Amino acid sequence: xxxxxxxxxxxxxxxxxxxxxxxxxxxxxxxxxxxxxxxxxxxxxxxxxxxxxxxxxxxxxxxxxxxxxxxxxxxxxxxxxxxxxxxxxxxxxxxxxxxxxxxxxxxxxxxxxxxxxxxxxxxxxxxxxxxxxxxxxxxxxxxx
Numbered sequence: 001x002x003x004x005x006x007x008x009x010x011x012x013x014x015x016x017x018x019x020x021x022x023x024x025x026x027x028x029x030x031x032x033x034x035x036x037x038x039x040x041x042x043x044x045x046x047x048x049x050x051x052x053x054x055x056x057x058x059x060x061x062x063x064x065x066x067x068x069x070x071x072x073x074x075x076x077x078x079x080x081x082x083x084x085x086x087x088x089x090x091x092x093x094x095x096x097x098x099x100x101x102x103x104x105x106x107x108x109x110x111x112x113x114x115x116x117x118x119x120x121x122x123x124x125x126x127x128x129x130x131x132x133x134x135x136x137x138x139x140x141x142x143x144x
Contacts, residue, residue: 012071012072012073013068013069013070013071014069014070014071014072014140015068016067016069019139020070020136020139020140023135023136023139023140024070024136026132026136027060027063027064027075027132027133027136028064030060030128030129030132030133031057031060031061033125033129034053034056034057034060034125037053037118037121037122038050038053038054038057040114040115040118040122041053041118043111043114044111044112044114044115044118045107045111045115046115053085056078056081056082056085059074059077059081060074060075060078060081062074063075063077063078070140072137072140072141075133075137076133076134076137078133079130079133079137082126082129082130082133083126083130085122085126086123086126086127089122089123089126090123092119092123093120093123096119096120097120
């Protein structure tokens with residue numbers, strides 16, 4: 001499993017090179033920006049999306065938390081997760097721009113602005129994050 005070490009944590013950790021440590025710095029930035037997107041979801045009353053994305057960000061953090069070795073399986077899992085989120089975010093953005101989406105509950109004006117920014121901006125973030133984590137996973141598999 002990507003997040004929880006059910007198999008006794010027998011997952012393979014790859015000792016990082018200097019290039020992989022640099023990639024991990026970029027991955028940490030992606031995770032921090034993901035936390036900002038999660039905050040936007042929670043502030044705009046999209047609680048389920050926020051909690052699911054929080055679990056996704058936890059997968060990314062667990063992949064690079066150990067400085068002695070990075071788990072390339074979790075890095076790849078987080079990349080796939082961001083790719084799926086990018087797909088759903090683009091669908092949500094198209095529906096919003098077409099006027100076909102509705103909020104579950106009425107939002108205040110400031111919440112609505114956060115909602116619009118989060119919905120329209122999250123697709124770009126997910127695409128960039130997916131590419132960044134995928135390039136990091138290929139970097140780690142080359143070292144293996």
